[in-house]
Amino acid sequence: MCYDAFSDEELIAKLRRGENEVTDYILEKYKPLVRKRTNAMYLMGGETEDLIQEGMIGLFKAIRDYQEEREASFYHFAELCINRQLYSALQASNRKKHQPLNTYISFSSGESDDGVKVEDALLGQSQSPEQLVIEKEVWEDFKQRLNGRLSKMENQVLAFYLDGNNYIQIAQLMNKSPKSIDNALQRIRQKVKQMKQEERG
Template identity: 55%
Template sequence: MERYDNVSDEELIARLRKGETGIADYLLEKYKGLVRQKARAMYLIGGDTDDLSQEGMIGLFKAVRDYQPDREASFMTFARMCIDRQLYSAVQNSNRQKHIPLNHYVSLSNEDEEEPVIEQWVANPESIIIGKESIRDLQDKIAGSLSPMENKVLNYFLSGKTYAQIGEAMGKSPKSIDNALKRIRVKVREELDKYGK
């Protein structure tokens, strides 16, 4: 696997199309952390982390299968979009009848805001703008409902750190981090309930 470390994703995809084996497995392994990070963010709005991780891996697999190097977007951008779409679809399908606010993908991390809107394959540009404004508004409300300590825990959690790593960084026990995340989930759900009314 190390033999691919210094090769661009786009070149790897081109080599994969020519029949070189092992590349798909390498790319799936390389981006597994990104899938976990996105699945953890979605878990906060009512998903099951393992199920969402599997859905995210399906999205990543589709990215490997469908990416076209001649397009303007990089493979990483395309992979993020495919993972997001798969996660959004999974949450939307599982919650269609339960909670209307949960049918909307809400990213609690800042990483998606760095992507140009044009790179998100959505048919209606107006809905992209309105959706992004609504998400930012919801993110602000959620951040405002959390204590400074909870906001810090949430940021560490969304960056992929374990309870032990967060506890060590903040000088707290893993149990207190677990309790903080439970409080965060409750507050996020409360804000989502208000948001849907």
């Protein structure tokens, strides 16, 4: 059966009525979102394939736990579940001192359908307004300093990468060799790592 004409919420309702093949359809439909979030996490030190698996686990949890009467939209709920799973996996493998900073680096490019920033939705559950203001200032400062350290090409590569493209797709978009894009991503990752070390003193 083709499910393209149905909304996510309608698909979840079908799944609850026993149409189990809906799960595979939603998992495939949301793979690009998982890839987009994984790309951002990769820059923070994660391993791509492991993070993709974690992201798919988060998506599966969203399918399992979504309740239309309690959640705004499935897309928004899935986005939050994917982000939480990825961030938890990265924290577990690489404990960090500056959690707010890491959260903003990982999720700064994400925005849900209803215009709510992912970092606001995540941190807003456990942080006070005063803490959120401080963390936003930390992120803005870090972003400005990172942009200042990246070349024009690296900034372009980073923008495409955080939008969910892999290095081969970026190479096509920028009319450059895949090797040059891969090298640029490695340089960006190294600069992020260096700045994190500087933050720790």
